Structures are given as structure tokens and as C-alpha cells.
Amino acid sequence: MIKTQLYRVPLETPENVEALADILHPLLPLSLTALGCLYAGDINTPNGTGNIDAWITFPVDQLANPPSLFSIFILTGWNDWQLRFFCSTETSTLPPTREEEEHVVGAFNAFAYALQSQDPVVEGCNGKRILNSRDMAGLFVGALHDRWAECLAPGIFMTSPCIRFASRPVFNGDEPAWNTFDGEGDWEFGELRESDLDFVKDRSVFPRSMEFLKQRIPYSVCIRRKGGEGLPIAWEVLYPDGSSGMLHVEPDYRKAGLGRKCVAALSRKMAQRYRSSENKKSKERYPYVRWELSDVVIGNDAGLKLAASRKGWKHSWICHWAHLRIIE
Structure with missing residues (x-):
């Protein structure tokens, strides 16, 4: 077995963040598993410590x-102590080599x-908590590429196989404000509130x-009824890894297109967030950082249909949520 050495990347140094992003950009869209965390995560918190670590x-x-x-x-x-893992050869269409699997x-x-x-x-990581996430022994890894399922099988417990959809929408001119409700209905857009x-x-x-x-x-x-005093009837959020999820529409309001409207509104909201960024490099890389991700559990036909309907260039692959123990 190949002995692999890990090196921590000091993300408090902006140059390191940019250098790490630079080696991931050529490997898009597969590298979004890691790159999405750098752009959507919380690197610079008010206390200056950051909530993202990279090795x-x-x-x-x-x-x-x-x-x-x-x-x-x-x-x-901020992602309930989930790990994200990416290997540079995930972009290959060939089966993994023995060297890659051992790596x-x-x-x-x-x-x-x-x-x-x-x-x-x-140092500084709560090893006990990370190794026992969700009351199960082992590392909890999200969006693990199916390419590694076989070589990791001896030590892995996999749940919820998903299809990960990556899309890059094309924006022509100014988009309408994200909270402008498009269509008929007694509804309005907003953000979730703590009381929700x-x-x-x-x-x-x-x-x-x-x-x-x-x-989040x-x-x-x-989406709420106009007046905004009641509980929401539909919602979606962006996760710290840059993927969207938790899409939900209350049963009494389904088949009215509200889920699709939430998806479109979140896309516009995040696009406008990047466009208004003061970070010059983020603006220059707008076409690259504004990829969108969504994970749909295999068997969720309605979710798969909705994800496949997203506008723009699309790519998809199978991934897993998994608990991984040491493999001897």
C-alpha cells in the first residue's frame, strides 16, 4: 500500500486560496466538489479563524x-462536519489504475x-467529532465520486447514491431581481427566517x-403567501460546498411549479451575489465560479427531471454519501 503524506493548506493566506483554486479550475466540472467549498464556504469569518480547512x-x-x-x-x-474529497484523475473516462486506487x-x-x-x-480539528459524525464510526464523506467506490469498499458504508448535476447557466444581460415573482399567484419570494x-x-x-x-x-x-407573515410553503438553500438542496414544497401546493420557481430564484440570487462582489478575481472568473450543483438521490424521478431541466451546459456523474473506516 502506498503511504500518502498530507499537507495542510493555510487558507488564511489569500494567495494560497487562489493557488489552490488555480489547480482546480482546469479540472472543472468534477473539481467543483472541492472548488465549490472555496467559493461558497466561509473562509473569512468575523472572528478571523475561518470554518474551512484543506489538505x-x-x-x-x-x-x-x-x-x-x-x-x-x-x-x-458549517456542513455538519462532512468531508469533501477530490482526486485529480476523476476527470478520466478510463477505469482507475492500481496506482490511483492505492493513492x-x-x-x-x-x-x-x-x-x-x-x-x-x-491541529485544531476535533478528531473525535469528525471520526464519529452522525453517531457512526468513521469519516463522513459527502459527494464521493463513484470512481472510488470499489477500492474503498472494504472500509466503507455508503448511503444515498446520488446523481450530481453540474450546470453552467448562460446569463444574457441583466437578470430580474431574484425576489421578483414571475407569474400569477398570491405568492412572494424572501429568505428563510430563524422563526421558520x-x-x-x-x-x-x-x-x-x-x-x-x-x-444557511x-x-x-x-415562497410565502403575500404579506409574508405565515410559514414558508416552498424553499431551497445553497450548501457550503456550493451545491443547492433541501428543495421542498408543502404537499398542498405541489404541481403548481413552485419548486421550479425556487430553483430559478436561488440561481438568480447567487448569480447577482457574485456579480456584485468586490473581489476583482471573482468577477473575472464569473463564468467559472458560477457553476451550479445539485445532488438528486437515485430513484427520485421528480428531482431528476427538475435537475435535468436546468438551463445551460450540463454534466453529471454518480456520487455517494459514505462513512469510511481505516482500510488495512
Whole structure:
């Protein structure tokens, strides 16, 4: 088994964030699993500590000239301690080689061992919490590419296989304000409110902490009856990895197109957020950072149909949510 070394990327240094993004851009859209966290996550928090950590499998001083085979782990505290993992060869259409599989297994083992032993490379991370996320032993990995399912099988418990849709919408001219309701009906757009969250939490298919939901309020859209005093009847949020999810329409209001309107509103809201950014590089990279992601559980035919209807260029692949233990 190949022994893989991990190196932490100091994301508090803007140059490192940009260098990491630069090696991921040529690998779009597959690299959105990691790149989405850099653009949609919370790197610069008010307390200055940040809520994103990243590790790579080559020295940080080689970011300008990375090897052809490398992997990256991203951990965000606002995503209920889920890991995101990306390997550079996920863009290949050929079956993984033995070298690639050993590299990936070695990377996961190295990360788990580092957490268990409190290695300096994971300093500041709550290893016990990360290794026992959602009351199950092992690393909880979201959106793990199906390419690695076989080599990781000895130590993995996989749930909820999904199709991950990546799309890049084309915006022509100025888009209408995101909260402009298009069409007839006694409805209006807004954001979720803290007073809505118990209601939203009860309707979530997958368990979500209240802390997580509070952090998603600025990245949400919802539909209420005009007047805005009642609870929402439809909503969607953007996750810290840049994907959209939690789309829900109350049963009494389904088949009225409200889910599709939520999807369109969130797309416009996030597009306008990037357009108004003061970050010159974000503006210059607008066509690249404004990819959109959505994960649909296989078997959810209505969700698959809605995701496939998104405008713009599209690409999709199979991914898994998984608990991973050390593989001997």
C-alpha cells in the first residue's frame, strides 16, 4: 500500500486560496466538489479563524506546479462536519489504475490516522467529532465520486447514491431581481427566517443541526403567501460546498411549479451575489465560479427531471454519501 503524506493548506493566506483554486479550475466540472467549498464556504469569518480547512497530498510550495496525481480534502464546520474529497484523475473516462486506487486509499487512511493520533497536520480539528459524525464510526464523506467506490469498499458504508448535476447557466444581460415573482399567484419570494427553522428542520429528509440551518439563511430562498407573515410553503438553500438542496414544497401546493420557481430564484440570487462582489478575481472568473450543483438521490424521478431541466451546459456523474473506516 502506498503511504500518502498530507499537507495542510493555510487558507488564511489569500494567495494560497487562489493557488489552490488555480489547480482546480482546469479540472472543472468534477473539481467543483472541492472548488465549490472555496467559493461558497466561509473562509473569512468575523472572528478571523475561518470554518474551512484543506489538505493536499503534495507540498504546499508546489501549488504552482502540482503532480498529475493528487488529492484534496476539504472540511467545513458549517456542513455538519462532512468531508469533501477530490482526486485529480476523476476527470478520466478510463477505469482507475492500481496506482490511483492505492493513492486514494492511502490518502483516506492518512487522514483518519492523523485525526486519531492528533497529528500536527490536523491541529485544531476535533478528531473525535469528525471520526464519529452522525453517531457512526468513521469519516463522513459527502459527494464521493463513484470512481472510488470499489477500492474503498472494504472500509466503507455508503448511503444515498446520488446523481450530481453540474450546470453552467448562460446569463444574457441583466437578470430580474431574484425576489421578483414571475407569474400569477398570491405568492412572494424572501429568505428563510430563524422563526421558520423548526418547521424546515421537521421536513428535512436528512438530519440537519439548527446551527447549520441558521448559517444557511443568507443562502436561502423561500415562497410565502403575500404579506409574508405565515410559514414558508416552498424553499431551497445553497450548501457550503456550493451545491443547492433541501428543495421542498408543502404537499398542498405541489404541481403548481413552485419548486421550479425556487430553483430559478436561488440561481438568480447567487448569480447577482457574485456579480456584485468586490473581489476583482471573482468577477473575472464569473463564468467559472458560477457553476451550479445539485445532488438528486437515485430513484427520485421528480428531482431528476427538475435537475435535468436546468438551463445551460450540463454534466453529471454518480456520487455517494459514505462513512469510511481505516482500510488495512
